[in-house]
Amino acid sequence: MEHTAILWLLLQQQLNIPPARLRALMRLVACPRQLPGIDPQQLQQFVLQRFGEDAASQQLLDQRLRDDIVESLADTGAVQRLVEQLQAADCQLVSLADSDYPWLLSEIADPPPLLFLRGRRELLAATMLAVVGSRRPSRRGEQDAYAFAGALAERGFTIASGMAMGIDGAAHAAALEQPSRSVAVLGCGVDTCYPRRNQALYGQLAERGLLISEYALGSPPLPHQFPRRNRIISGLSVGVLVVEAATNSGSLITARQALEQNREVFALPGSIHNPASRGCNALIRQGAKLVETLDDIYEELPALPAAGAAERVAVDAAGAEPALLALLEFAPLSLESLAARSELPVPSLLAALCELEVSGWVEQCRGGWQRCR
Template identity: 50%
Template sequence: MDTGESLAAWLRLTLIPGIGGKTQRKLLNAFGLPEAIFAADRAAISGVVGDKAASLLLAADNRAGVDSALAWSAAPDHELLTLADREYPQALLQISDPPTLLYVRGRIDLLNQPALAIVGSRNPTPQGINNAERFAAALAEAGLTIASGLALGIDAAAHRGALRAAASTVAFIGTGIDRLYPAANQQLALEIAARGTVVSEFPLGAPPAAANFPRRNRLISGFSRGALVIEATVDSGSLITARLAAEQGREVFAIPGSIHSPHSRGCHKLIREGAKLVETVQDVLDELTWPLLTATTSTSPDDPAPQGSGLLPSMGFDPCSLDELVERSGLTADVVSVMLLHLELDGQVATLPGGRYQRICQA
């Protein structure tokens, strides 16, 4: 990790308005380290990036921003990683536009561990939440670090599941690392910073601008060996992550769902386009040629079935109403209601808005 004047020069380069990553990489390729860029004369700089960029580079005074970032990095578990650092995520060096500098909070060791991205809807079904948590926990238990974007819904569920395992989780965010977003996930972000890693390429104080999140998505996919999509509409940002993963040469996985659910249509679209259909954790591990998963928990045939389990075959996996269950099962409404209560307490059924119920698949 760079320190002192060298790190200040990296910050100075990345904090110049109008000098984006592409221009920064041109300058670094031409001059080497940032100190050499700022030591070059105007003619040499203009010859590489043109007069306008040279003027921006030489006229900018961003000392206050540099000082703030250096002060931030002095706190425990806060790091600034540049392209020249060996701790920089090596997987990101394989993509076409790696960030010049990353703001990192938490465990640096996770940045160069094998990873899988899990992304999906911000408004998932209870089944989607359950799938995300269980798949993330099992994949992390198998040794894969789970990457996601700290968004509401599937992202947050994947982070929560992964925190149960040593492989843990990395959250790539679309704001400055000092502005955790969304507010509803701030406590989760603090847990990830304590037991996993939070990463941003944006300067301190950067707000949640819409353009930031597609840029963030390329890091989620580029950091990972593959991307698993769990519930997504056809216009979901998760499909952007999946497209980026494919363009970056990563595997794309999708979990199918009900033909009646708009949350499944994005996944079905991906599967039609060649994504790997996933029904079990082992499907992902097999495709990645990862060591076989050793089951740590199972339901024994001798385990007592929860009261109400006889209703499950009548439910299927699509949302249904009480009246539909009464008709399918041939039981009275009172009996079905009691069974549903027991199944919900056992974590096998979720209550949906509008008085509907859905069976939760135990992945």
Template identity: 40%
Template sequence: MDSEHAALLALVRAGGAIGPRKRLLERCGSAEAALSAPSATWRECGFETRLPAPARAADAGDAAWLECEGNHLVGWLHPDYPPLLREIPSPPLALFVSGEPARLWHPAIAIVGSRGPSAGGLRHARDFASTLASAGVSVASGLATGIDTAAHEAALTAGGLTLAVLGAGHGQPYPPSQAPLQARIAGTGVVVSEYPPDTPPRRSQFPARNRILAGLALGTLVVEAGLKSGALITAKQAAASGREVFALPGSIDNPLSRGCHQLIRDGAQLVESPDEILIALPPLATGLGMALERRLAHSEGLERTVKPLVPEPDSPDGDPHGLWQALGHDPTDMDELVSRTGLTAASLSSMLLVMELQGRVSVEHGRYSRKR
């Protein structure tokens, strides 16, 4: 583990309000510089005292977790910190990520609901998740039992991308029976937590988890929820972050429909089919597409200009990466596109997303083609 990661972990484990630690990072430019900053700088950022020297040592458990393949620590100053998450009222200082961090940039819809849903609620969660995943949208949820599990599993079955946000550390699946599903998601999707890997589940952490789930998604769909459901907390945090809230109506005799009906009365968009969400998605994703273009330009070492990074094939810039030609009209998977273009999967994912948002590319079951 490098010294910057060790310093960032020390700041994460220091606890307390996120604001002062974020200001300290921005003021100093790195976690390592922050730890060595004078006491006056700490006080100016909102601390009473500097972090004591013993608390600056890296935790052995954190180090061991980071050394495992596929595990990452993405801090506030990291260029891959998800742009949508920066916009919420209280963004986390850092994210512990299992899977490729770039997947956190993929346009996502959060699907949430009751831990004890009806049979109809489970069917709706699966249907919406499957359709969204097949259309190339990431399905995000909280890895709880019930609606969350149905959404994650349906996205995996559809061969799509799914994102799980934890209310505890990666090494503390909750409930423990979710450990196999967590491992499956980490293998093909991404699992994220703001808590160090050994953090046990605590009641107060789950509402905090919900703000990250809402913040990573362009919108939140509530399938079934009682009036005091945690899903309503997620929906309210989504609305507070300026995101769209969707809700499924249900029978007036079903107590699990009352939360959805309340959301609709409060201004949530009533939806009856996944297509209604897909139609609403492109305007919501405009800002994300622009952020992806900027990040791609940075990662490819390209000049930042006003011309698009993925130009139209008949523009004066032609097809500089050869991606349009590589796509053709037949569905092509990512491995084949990597082989045809010589680009990395991470770069291709960003470029394909921009083209998808431009309405030029279709994606189905993880395979891409020119849009007819």
């Protein structure tokens, strides 16, 4: 645990320093103990270079703040309490001033000055690709997320996501089976599991992956914190793959932030009849890369080796399509309508549908049955 990161946390909590100001101070010096004695000319030069001629050095570090910093840093009891709190929660801390702060994240407009960590800290240096999407995906969407995340992790990517239900959870689960593992960025403290139904996944990420949050220990999962955390998911990653997202999905916030951060955005296309695909289809219309195979991702990331045909993730075309599929659509069809179309007895029809479901061709949903592929 970096001692300087603890000192930055102490100043943030005791002096209520806003994130933007704290970031500037971290870029000014490596250790907060240097702040009270910094040369005024050095300070003024830094402010001019970073904020322009209209900025005043006193707005960043005036004498009152210098005195407050001296007083706070002299409180060794408070420092020790913070250390004990982090140790009790099995957490670590990294600051923007630390050498192992993720360099991609440090380049975004508003990187979090402090990150709370639980798990494998060395994953901060990994090459990450985010996989995000609907909390209520179709079965096929969940399968696609699992397949793509697993294949990307097998090729060396560490998969980043938000540990939500649905697509996030499937992506984490697949990546955790590979050595490159997975990173989850939380919208609450890293000592809090949200949603609670992902308790098992939370434990696996803490043991074999990495949990990250900019929010202090004990912070509850408040709604406004999740859009903010999405910028970290995209900021950590070289690109973002969106798998099923409605038009009002938080995944689209992540995609928009990725574009603002000059990251690659990829999207899996879906049926025009599936509301969960409209966000992905809209992203593709707006310029996101349409993805059908891993090669579609690799060709936008030339630093990585291209996948061979055997490694492609795509619709399984092996074997002829079952005849019953011709009667199904990519929108729900009631059992009664399907029975009328097929002229099959209902028991025989249900048996055939169950076989197709096991094979991944169809899924049962509200309103009946529909094709997955």
